[in-house]
Amino acid sequence: RPAPATPTLVRRVARRPSCPSRAAPWSRGRPCCRSRPRKSRSRRAGVLRDDVSTLTRPRPRFSPASLVLGSSRTGRAACATRHVEPASFVDMAKDKPQPRTLYDKVFHSHVVHMLDDVTCLLYVDRHLVHEVTSPQAFEGLRAAGRRVRRPDCTLATVDHNTPTTSRATYRSVSTFVQEPESRAQCMALEENVRDFGLTYFGLGDKRQGIVHVIGPEQGFTLPGTTVVCGDSHTATHGAFGALAFGIGTSEVEHVLATQTLLQQKAKNMLVSVDGELAECVTSKDVILHIIGKIGTAGGTGHVIEFAGDVISALSMEARMSICNMAIEAGARAGMIAPDETTFEYLRGRPLAPAGDMWDRAVEYWRSLKTDAGAWFDTVVSRPAPRTPASFWPFALVTYSWFCLGIASSVLPVVGQLEDLPMVFDWLPKVTIDARDIAPTVTWGTSPQDVVPITGKTPDPSACADLIRRAAIERSLAYMGLEPNQPMESVNVDKVFIGSCTNSRIEDLRAAAAVVAASGRTVAKSVSAMVVPGSGIVKIQAESEGLDKIFKEAGFDWREAGCSMCLGMNPDQLKPGERCASTSNRNFEGRQGFLGRTHLVSPSMAAAAAIVGRLTDVRDLVGNAAAEARRRIEVTVTDSKAYLKDCVVSPPSMPAPPVSATGKPAQAGAPIADKETGAASGAGIKPFTVLTGVPASLPMNNVDTDMIIPKQFLKTVKRTGLGKSLFYEMRYDPATGTPNPKFVLNKPPYDRASVLVCGENFGCGSSREHAAWALRDFGIYAVVAPNFADIFYNNCFKNGVLPVALPVPVVLELAEFAGANPGEEVTVDLPGQEVRFGGRAARFDVDPFRKRCLVNGLDDIGVTMGQERQIAEFEARRSEAFPWLDGAEYAGAGGGHVIVPVNVGGNQAGGKAKLEW
Numbered sequence: 051r052p053a054p055a056t057p058t059l060v061r062r063v064a065r066r067p068s069c070p071s072r073a074a075p076w077s078r079g080r081p082c083c084r085s086r087p088r089k090s091r092s093r094r095a096g097v098l099r100d101d102v103s104t105l106t107r108p109r110p111r112f113s114p115a116s117l118v119l120g121s122s123r124t125g126r127a128a129c130a131t132r133h134v135e136p137a138s139f140v141d142m143a144k145d146k147p148q149p150r151t152l153y154d155k156v157f158h159s160h161v162v163h164m165l166d167d168v169t170c171l172l173y174v175d176r177h178l179v180h181e182v183t184s185p186q187a188f189e190g191l192r193a194a195g196r197r198v199r200r201p202d203c204t205l206a207t208v209d210h211n212t213p214t215t216s217r218a219t220y221r222s223v224s225t226f227v228q229e230p231e232s233r234a235q236c237m238a239l240e241e242n243v244r245d246f247g248l249t250y251f252g253l254g255d256k257r258q259g260i261v262h263v264i265g266p267e268q269g270f271t272l273p274g275t276t277v278v279c280g281d282s283h284t285a286t287h288g289a290f291g292a293l294a295f296g297i298g299t300s301e302v303e304h305v306l307a308t309q310t311l312l313q314q315k316a317k318n319m320l321v322s323v324d325g326e327l328a329e330c331v332t333s334k335d336v337i338l339h340i341i342g343k344i345g346t347a348g349g350t351g352h353v354i355e356f357a358g359d360v361i362s363a364l365s366m367e368a369r370m371s372i373c374n375m376a377i378e379a380g381a382r383a384g385m386i387a388p389d390e391t392t393f394e395y396l397r398g399r400p401l402a403p404a405g406d407m408w409d410r411a412v413e414y415w416r417s418l419k420t421d422a423g424a425w426f427d428t429v430v431s432r433p434a435p436r437t438p439a440s441f442w443p444f445a446l447v448t449y450s451w452f453c454l455g456i457a458s459s460v461l462p463v464v465g466q467l468e469d470l471p472m473v474f475d476w477l478p479k480v481t482i483d484a485r486d487i488a489p490t491v492t493w494g495t496s497p498q499d500v501v502p503i504t505g506k507t508p509d510p511s512a513c514a515d516l517i518r519r520a521a522i523e524r525s526l527a528y529m530g531l532e533p534n535q536p537m538e539s540v541n542v543d544k545v546f547i548g549s550c551t552n553s554r555i556e557d558l559r560a561a562a563a564v565v566a567a568s569g570r571t572v573a574k575s576v577s578a579m580v581v582p583g584s585g586i587v588k589i590q591a592e593s594e595g596l597d598k599i600f601k602e603a604g605f606d607w608r609e610a611g612c613s614m615c616l617g618m619n620p621d622q623l624k625p626g627e628r629c630a631s632t633s634n635r636n637f638e639g640r641q642g643f644l645g646r647t648h649l650v651s652p653s654m655a656a657a658a659a660i661v662g663r664l665t666d667v668r669d670l671v672g673n674a675a676a677e678a679r680r681r682i683e684v685t686v687t688d689s690k691a692y693l694k695d696c697v698v699s700p701p702s703m704p705a706p707p708v709s710a711t712g713k714p715a716q717a718g719a720p721i722a723d724k725e726t727g728a729a730s731g732a733g734i735k736p737f738t739v740l741t742g743v744p745a746s747l748p749m750n751n752v753d754t755d756m757i758i759p760k761q762f763l764k765t766v767k768r769t770g771l772g773k774s775l776f777y778e779m780r781y782d783p784a785t786g787t788p789n790p791k792f793v794l795n796k797p798p799y800d801r802a803s804v805l806v807c808g809e810n811f812g813c814g815s816s817r818e819h820a821a822w823a824l825r826d827f828g829i830y831a832v833v834a835p836n837f838a839d840i841f842y843n844n845c846f847k848n849g850v851l852p853v854a855l856p857v858p859v860v861l862e863l864a865e866f867a868g869a870n871p872g873e874e875v876t877v878d879l880p881g882q883e884v885r886f887g888g889r890a891a892r893f894d895v896d897p898f899r900k901r902c903l904v905n906g907l908d909d910i911g912v913t914m915g916q917e918r919q920i921a922e923f924e925a926r927r928s929e930a931f932p933w934l935d936g937a938e939y940a941g942a943g944g945g946h947v948i949v950p951v952n953v954g955g956n957q958a959g960g961k962a963k964l965e966w
Contacts, residue, residue: 149421151318152387153353156293156418160276162310162923163916169898171916172313173923174305175275175934176292178261179206179248181239182618183280183816185766187303188242194910198246199309202936205270206243207251208236209260210618211764214581214608220254231764232619238766246306259584259610262286262550266370267586268693269399273388273415275934278305282816282840283550283634284383285376289369290396291388291418293353296377296840298818299768300847300909308913310920314896316382316839318424319352322431323360325484330668332560333368334552334632334651336360337375338490340482342500344430346751347810349381350836352428355420356386360484366395367556374551375634378497380813382839387419398690403933411933430482491537491664492636492649494525496751499636501537503654503666509533517750517808528638529646530626537664540648544629545578545659546641547652548608549615552632553583555689557652558591562599564656567671572604573662579606579621581613586692593692594685605659617641618760625783630658637755637814639778734849736906740831740877742803744886745793746864752807753814754841758823771819772826794827798872806864807834809857812841821848831877833884835860846899847909851879859891879904 150158162171177200184206191197198204208223211232220226223240227233236253243250251258257268261279265271265287277287277294280302287294301311321340341348354376361369369386376384393412396402403411488502501507510522510533526533531540547553547561558580572578580600582588588610591597597607614621615633623629623645632655633640636647648664657667762774780792788795794802805824811834812820821844824832832845833853845852855863866873866887875886879900883890902909913920928935 149424151320151420151424151426152291152355152385152418153293153316153318153383154424156274156276156291156385157315159274160293163919165312166896166898168314168896170313170315171310171913171919172276173920173927174278174309174311175203176265176270176272176277176287177204177302177305177309178265178270178277178279178281178284179204179239179302180210180261180279180281181208181235182210182763183299183818184242184302185235185238186299186768187280187306188238188246189766190300190303191246191306194307196307196910198248198306201247201249203309203934204248204306205251205261205265205268206239206248207258207261207264208239208253209258209610210612210616211235212253212258212609212611213619214579214611214613214621217253217609223253226253229620229764234766235764256585256589259582259587260550260553260612262370262374263553263583263587263610266290266366266395267399267584267689269396269402272396272402272411272934273392274418278302278311280816282377282814283374284816285381286370286374286550288373288376288383288385289366290392291385291415293383293385294373295383296816298816298821298840298844298847300818301843304910304913307910308920309924310913310916312898312909312913317352317427319349319354319381319428320426320430321354321356321482322358322429323356323482323484323487324358324431325360327360327484327487330489330653330671331484331487332489332651332653333364333371334649335487335490336484337372337378338492338497338500338649339487340430341375341379341497342490343482344379346378346496346498346813347380347836347838348430349376349379350810350839352381354379354381354384355426356384357420358431358482361386362389364391365556366391367554370554371551371557375497378634380810380838388415389419398693400693407933411931414931489651489654489667491630491654492647493529493531493537494522495528495636495638496525496753497634497636497649499525500649503537503664505537507531507533507535507537517748521750530628538666539663541628541663542576542630542648542658543627544614544623545572545576545655546581546614546621546629546631546633547579547605547655548581548583548613549631549633550583550612551615551634552652553581553587553610555587555590555594557632558582558587558596559594559686561652561656562596564653564667564671565603565605565660566599568657568660570603570660572659575662576659577606578604578659579608579614581608581621582610584610586689590687590689590692594687603660614641616760617645618763623647630655630664635753635755635814637753639759640755643759643761643778644783734847734903734906734908737830737849737851737879737903739879739881740803740851741874742830743798743801743872744804744806744833744863744867744875745799745802746806746867747793748808748864750808751810751813754812754817754820755814757812757820758817762823763817763819765819768818768822769826771823772828775823775827775829799867801828803828804831804833804875804877805829806860806867807832808860809835811837812845812852813838816840816844818844818847821845821850825850833860833863833877846903849903849906851877851895851903853877853884853893855884855891855893863891 157172160173160175162173164170211227211229213227217226223233223236227236240250240252242248251264257264259267261281262283265277266289271277271287271290271292271294273291275292277292278284278297278301280297280299282296284294284296297305297311304311323336323340327336356372361372364372373384373386393415397408398404402408488504490500491503492499493501493507507526508522510519510526513519513522547557561580582591601607611619613619614623614629614631615635617623617640623642625642625644626646627642628646628648629641630648630650631641632650632652633647634649636649639645641647650658650664653667657665657670661670756779757776758771758774759777762771762777765771776792776794780789780795781787782789790796793799811832820841825848830849831851831853833855835857836854837852842852863875863884863886866875870887873887875884877884879895882895883892901907902912
């Protein structure tokens with residue numbers, strides 16, 4: 051999002067791109083359409099790119115596979131209606147295909163249409179839906195008279211709000227879910243899946259579970275697909291070589307209506323872990339160690355590919371744990387290239403391809419790996435050998451050229467060097483060596499606050515960075531810990547084994563092995579629970595006897611659900627309680643108001659439950675764990691055996707709603723209002739120039755749990771959340787009265803419309819409620835050095851402008867706000883300036899988002915203008931990848947082309963808008 055702190059070199063094209071119509075044998079003599087790239091410097095400081103002119107000549111013909119796969123034979127880009135080769139894809143425009151990363155391949159193969167040089171329409175193959183982030187999306191569909199475009203590509207379940215108590219007497223959601231707001235969300239989803247004809251795993255279905263467990267379990271997640279869900283831990287599915295990421299509620303509605311998303315290509319990041327893991331070190335320890343190394347903003351703006359000896363040796367379930375927490379490193383997504391381990395996991399699952407289709411799919415999946423010599427913008431790996439002497443002359447010459455200002459001439463030549471990636475392998479890197487990874491635990495309130503279990507809490511007095519020192523002091527105070535306190539001295543009150551990170555059968559086996567090897571029961575001072583990730587996992591664990599091991603040791607054996615990971619259900623911590631948890635976030639109040647969370651692996655959690663404090667699992671069981679697996683009465687079974695009777699029939703295409711004319715509406719088309727003739731859907735409030743009071747919140751890593759705590763996510767509306775903004779900081783926890791020390795409770799800042807914050811603002815979950823709460827309070831602009839990706843997107847969907855400025859400017863603005871109470875600042879979006887105290891600071895925003903926000907455009911309405919391109923893409927997709935379509939979709943004749951519909955009505959100064 052913001053300008054990088056140091057210059058970043060992006061690989062560029064040196065030769066003029068060849069026209070696909072000339073090279074492709076299937077072009078049948080179409081005229082050539084060549085274009086010379088226009089060199090320009092991006093507004094983003096230090097980034098050089100190629101802007102390629104848009105061509106208006108007729109589009110050449112392509113084979114379906116070449117269009118969908120990105121022309122694997124020629125390596126050229128192809129768009130649905132025009133020949134455009136944007137900066138993100140220029141490396142594919144040469145006569146000789148450029149090496150591509152796994153992310154490049156999957157992203158490019160799903161581009162439906164380029165809206166400008168950086169913004170594209172990306173097709174979505176798989177959409178997972180749950181009850182928390184979907185009610186408002188379905189309500190938006192109803193208001194606009196739209197239906198779900200691809201029910202066969204959509205799978206829904208309930209997980210966040212669901213109680214994990216016994217379901218032996220379960221009859222219906224209305225009687226089983228006791229909490230009124232949770233019940234309302236669950237019942238709303240049941241109504242929505244009925245109305246829109248979606249496949250749904252309800253509480254009475256043994257396939258019900260956490261979305262990120264049931265998707266892979268059923269074979270719904272497949273390599274090379276794009277997967278989205280209104281949940282930030284959708285990155286889990288990247289373990290299969292899928293491009294999977296979380297989205298906000300507005301984007302959930304966008305996907306439901308159009309099966310596409312408006313996206314910009316992220317940068318590539320490689321995290322390589324080599325060597326051999328030590329005893330009792332698991333994938334959870336690996337990812338916590340990585341986050342501790344690079345920080346919670348280390349992957350911002352990137353998609354991380356995990357690779358190396360350690361990653362390749364992991365099982366699929368362990369890989370899912372790794373990718374699950376890529377979001378905690380700030381990344382848009384995490385990916386691992388599919389291999390034989392992946393194929394064996396998927397073979398025979400209900401929604402995976404079978405027969406000849408399986409062979410065809412695997413043939414394609416084998417191509418989904420990063421090419422040798424592919425470019426990564428950021429590399430995190432094992433220490434490199436000593437720099438060879440032959441490198442320095444090259445480095446000196448290159449650096450001199452750059453300093454002389456002729457990099458635009460030099461870099462294309464450098465880009466031709468076949469060994470360029472090898473040269474850059476010698477540059478300084480953050481190192482990840484498997485030998486350095488020990489059983490790991492978090493000590494603070496961020497996933498980056500990690501130490502080995504044998505380590506101690508940090509001493510803030512030793513930290514030179516004042517902001518970081520304040521963050522350490524705040525975390526230690528919240529966690530009730532002292533500086534330099536040994537982690538093994540920390541007692542725990544509760545232990546939670548579950549969540550989308552660690553609730554699969556292998557996780558439960560690992561925890562049970564520790565319990566059995568210790569020969570002990572849960573400490574009397576500890577309450578411990580085990581929550582399987584799905585009904586299928588629970589059945590398998592019971593068949594293997596794992597439930598007996600847990601129950602006999604004093605663990606509470608539960609039903610499937612998100613449980614204490616988020617605490618939107620009855621499983622919560624009480625104020626001051628401390629928990630060893632296998633979940634993924636340790637934010638303030640994450641598992642319960644004033645609750646304290648330490649993130650650990652399943653085996654470490656089991657050890658903590660037995661001992662009553664955080665403990666090194668190696669000291670508890672040592673080599674006995676392996677012996678225990680042989681000694682205890684556990685029969686390891688194949689998870690696929692529990693899926694034999696779980697074949698999911700694709701849903702029938704729902705009958706199209708009837709418009710005011712009495713004719714059926716087509717997929718995604720808005721229906722005219724029967725009384726006024728106006729469509730119910732509307733855009734956002736236009737944002738042009740905002741003048742208002744700024745308020746300063748000088749904190750880094752302000753997460754969405756801070757912005758809007760979990761208990762306020764149980765609404766089915768988009769409004770009414772302003773009073774809950776920063777609830778746990780704005781109000782006294784004991785009395786519920788406003789905290790007079792919090793900035794937004796102090797006049798004149800209680801009427802602030804601009805919020806000035808620290809780095810990585812909005813990290814954490816995908817909840818769009820954070821943007822809704824800011825807007826409802828009256829804050830329409832947030833200024834920070836950088837933002838978490840999902841929060842950044844959510845702001846634009848709701849008329850809130852996130853402004854990224856350099857750290858010194860943000861500090862200056864924060865000082866201005868504190869020293870001049872009531873003085874106003876101006877945020878000028880058309881002019882891209884923030885004006886305060888007689889000075890102006892420019893900021894960047896991409897043209898497409900700017901146009902939508904200035905004009906109050908509805909993203910779905912904009913996308914409807916590309917309906918023909920979407921339908922054409924779906925036709926090519928069905929031919930190239932038929933295993934991605936449901937049977938009912940093929941039987942219904944595929945996609946349906948619609949025409950623009952006049953919305954009518956007045957918005958923003960009486961201008962009538964057209965929704966396309």
